[in-house]
Amino acid sequence: MNIVTAKELIKEYGKLRAVNSINFDIGKGECFGFLGPNGAGKSTVMGIIHCYMPPTSGEVRVFDINVTNDPSMIKSKLGVMPQDNNLDPDLSVLENLIVYARYFNISKKEAMSTSKNLLNFIEMESKANVNIKDLSGGMQRRLLLARALINHPEIIILDEPTTGLDPHSRHAVWDQLSLLKSRGITLILTTHYMEEAENICDRVAIMDAGKIIATDSPSKLIAKYGGNLESVYLTLTGHELKS
Ligand SMILES: Nc1ncnc2c1ncn2[C@@H]1O[C@H](COP(=O)(O)OP(=O)(O)OP(=O)(O)O)[C@@H](O)[C@H]1O
Numbered sequence: 057m058n059i060v061t062a063k064e065l066i067k068e069y070g071k072l073r074a075v076n077s078i079n080f081d082i083g084k085g086e087c088f089g090f091l092g093p094n095g096a097g098k099s100t101v102m103g104i105i106h107c108y109m110p111p112t113s114g115e116v117r118v119f120d121i122n123v124t125n126d127p128s129m130i131k132s133k134l135g136v137m138p139q140d141n142n143l144d145p146d147l148s149v150l151e152n153l154i155v156y157a158r159y160f161n162i163s164k165k166e167a168m169s170t171s172k173n174l175l176n177f178i179e180m181e182s183k184a185n186v187n188i189k190d191l192s193g194g195m196q197r198r199l200l201l202a203r204a205l206i207n208h209p210e211i212i213i214l215d216e217p218t219t220g221l222d223p224h225s226r227h228a229v230w231d232q233l234s235l236l237k238s239r240g241i242t243l244i245l246t247t248h249y250m251e252e253a254e255n256i257c258d259r260v261a262i263m264d265a266g267k268i269i270a271t272d273s274p275s276k277l278i279a280k281y282g283g284n285l286e287s288v289y290l291t292l293t294g295h296e297l298k299s
């Protein structure tokens with residue numbers, strides 16, 4: 057069963073066509089990755105899926121609901137880890153989670169217990185009362201992941217979840233994402249790390265200049281083009297990856 061479908065999706069910012077008539081389906085429980093160089097349109101596609109902005113044309117359905125028809129319903133069942141840190145710098149770690157829970161009409165009591173569980177999940181219980189400004193960049197990314205889970209979402213959108221993390225923290229996030237996937241949660245992510253895509257994505261869509269060039273499992277792409285996912289990416293996009 058598909059949980060997200062996009063048909064002939066186009067997104068224009070003024071005269072710039074950032075997403076140029078793309079089609080894709082994401083199955084329930086799948087981990088689906090969008091890969092591609094800076095400016096390819098990945099975050100734009102994610103923004104449309106989580107109803108942050110509407111498509112210019114084409115149809116996107118999430119939970120079989122058209123994103124332009126009932127964005128509130130879709131948002132209530134989605135979690136979003138944005139590319140940029142938008143934690144509240146004036147609040148503590150725990151307060152950030154509790155305040156965010158209010159957007160979903162979660163009671164104070166439930167927000168407190170869910171937040172504590174989530175801090176346990178990201179191994180940051182000892183940081184509960186620390187100010188955001190005093191967290192490392194990697195801890196802030198992990199807190200953004202926890203915050204995305206506050207409403208027990210069925211789909212989690214992760215825009216570059218491990219950018220800036222050290223290898224240990226990156227592996228910890230992969231473990232957490234695998235655990236979420238084993239609970240049946242659908243994961244939709246972008247990444248510039250091919251190792252990450254190979255490790256956790258069931259399928260990837262490789263994008264360039266607003267188009268999807270290929271959609272398949274990492275292993276099938278490698279079987280088709282040879283080498284590894286990094287060389288497949290280079291062959292298809294012509295862009296070297298920064299090491
Ligand atoms: N709010 C906006 N207004 C105008 N142009 C935008 C806006 N957001 C993105 N763009 C443009 O749309 C194109 C696609 O941007 P997008 O952020 O979707 O790329 P991306 O694939 O996520 O890139 P990155 O890997 O750098 O995060 C870029 O040319 C970008 O400059």
Ligand SMILES: [Mg+2]
Nearest residue numbers: 098099100139
């Ligand atoms: Mg982006």
